[in-house]
Amino acid sequence: MRTTAAMAIATAIYLPFAGPGAAAEVLPAEVKSKVSGELVWHDASGGATTRAREETVIKDFAAETGITVKGDFNSDMTKFFAAMDSGASIPWSFVEFPTKGDFIKAREAGYLQKLDPTIVDFTKIGEASHDEYGVEVLRYGIVFTYNTEKFKGDNVPTSIADIYDLKRFPGKRCLFKYPQFGGVLESALLADGVSRDQLYPLNLDKAFAKLDTIKSEILWWSNGDDAIRLLSSGECSMGIAWSGRVYGAVRNDKAPLAIKWDNSLYSQAVYAVPVGAPNAEAGQAMIAHFIADLEGQKALVEQITYTTDVAGLDSSSYGSDLAPWIVAGDNAKKAIEENASYYAQHITEVVDRFNRWVALN
Template identity: 85%
Template sequence: MTTTAAMAFAATLSLPIAGVSFAADLLPSEVKAKVSGELVWHDGSGGATTRAREETVIKAFKEETGIAVKGDFNSDMTKFFAAMDSGASIPWSMIEFPTKGDFIKARDAGYLQKLDPAVVDLKKVGESAHDEYGIDVLRYGIVFTYNTEKFEGGNAPSSIVDLYDLKRFPGKRCLFKYPQFGGVLESALLADGVSRDKLYPLDLCKAFAKLDTIKAEILWWSNGDDAIRLLASGECAMGITWSGRAYGAVKNDKAPLAIKWENSLFSQAVYAVPVGAPNAIAGQAMIAHFISDIEGQKALVNEITYTTDVVGLDSSSYGGDVAPWIVAGDNAKKAIEENATYYAQHITEVVDRFNRWVALN
């Protein structure tokens, strides 16, 4: 596949999703009566994930409430925590935490409002998918991905540890330029022989020593669209991407990509409302609408394959095409859940160590 074709993939995702119908009156009338103005939300995903939401669940929310919705994309939570730590006023009325660890850190710091049960019906999600302050959403794979034009048949890699075998699998490696929710440190430890059940707490010295062995071959990406562009064009032979991004590239642009769940990771985002939100009722209502919108959830998962534990939906609700791409069944058993508690407690130390390592020649 040419670089031009790979870049064209991104444009296709900006088109409306054909055949999607939106249910009306998902929110109680007394809630809708209180919702007005503008809602700015902290978008921890961006790219294809956000475009899919904007054409499905966000579109339905806007149509029902008439509110203006604006996403503010940030690839990690640094900006949010800096604002909250300083006590500065914030623009966001709903926060998407890209990992459960980020959410736990914010919750325990007192930076989040409790969800209002009069607005957010927690019975609409599974018992383990929420607490008083947030809803687990968009469960996603952090998956080993390779270019099938570089490796095929019996010569294809089979596991995330193959990232570190430059002799058998030559070529550039595409990795997320952030140590959390990209599997960078975990992949290094697995390749160094650490067992799945002994990954956490992360041995940072051992992880960076292993990363040193491939550092010259790493191309860093900062958003999911760039990861797909680099892999689909062949600039990278293999890497780690988010599962929905790889699915979208294969589905929409026939990108020459394959994923392997073996020893890959998975995590989930969390929606919450911050203390000091300028339009808190709209933030609460957006979360309530998201977990009530069954048809929107189906349409969203068929675009980006990130599932939410909404009552009445399971892996069979979305059609057979997405089954190999969602975190469920055998896929979930083969993969490893990122340890949210570890990152909530150690993220500052880990990010500092990671940034200093990246900066070294």
């Protein structure tokens, strides 16, 4: 039994709206009849990714159901797991896990509700992209990114390993201040000669030794918008960023950025409903709507290039201009899938060691 008060949250609010041009309704009437009120969701993305969702799929969901949606941004899952571990009353009725590893950890801990098949239509999502507790969404690249004004002609970096070549490619490196879903440890091992099929389990001693060689040149970022700002401005000559964020900066702001998929990584978020959710029906309905809203999906991918394995859509559904930015085809073959099982089992020790290493002068 959860006995403590719900945790205070900072929220972004999306109110229901219906009007000219409203999206087609995609939820069955019997599902909509079950939901009402307010939904607070745990947002692990923030920034451009959340803005894209608010302007597309969340807007469509609020318009169709009349539910008020509030996003609570947290850059990793520390707050979620701390609340669940303590038995605190939680505010979230819908949770975005930024990686499948985080989802597996929560599922194995008994922190998630089974999804209700009378609400969430599993026929609308690929069979390999869901289980009873969650739906895989927003497949994203964790990609090597460089500033094209810093490197031109024959002196252009080609691989994530070039982050560690300070002599040939000088300048600050932008890396995610968290060891998972940022490719920090994996990039170090690849640069040290570890083959891609031997990355996991991670050799932490070797990874941190390689990171030591560039530590003085690292600028840490904690959210995707900061990564883009640092790379676009030239404060960092190269680094690792999320593919959709780079795409948005190039498309919308003409940012001088390029990416390379070779030995970059990719992962996927997972949507789920936590045990103790104050409005579990609305959380389940939000997942159901997300995978049924085909037009919303197309509009979302146009903005952020993170695709979901929903029925009726494939990579050809989004147009040839987006092909270089989507985790599919040759891009997926060149990149490496982050090992969700490894992180689910070892994330606590990895984060602890990473934080201690960062804190050392």
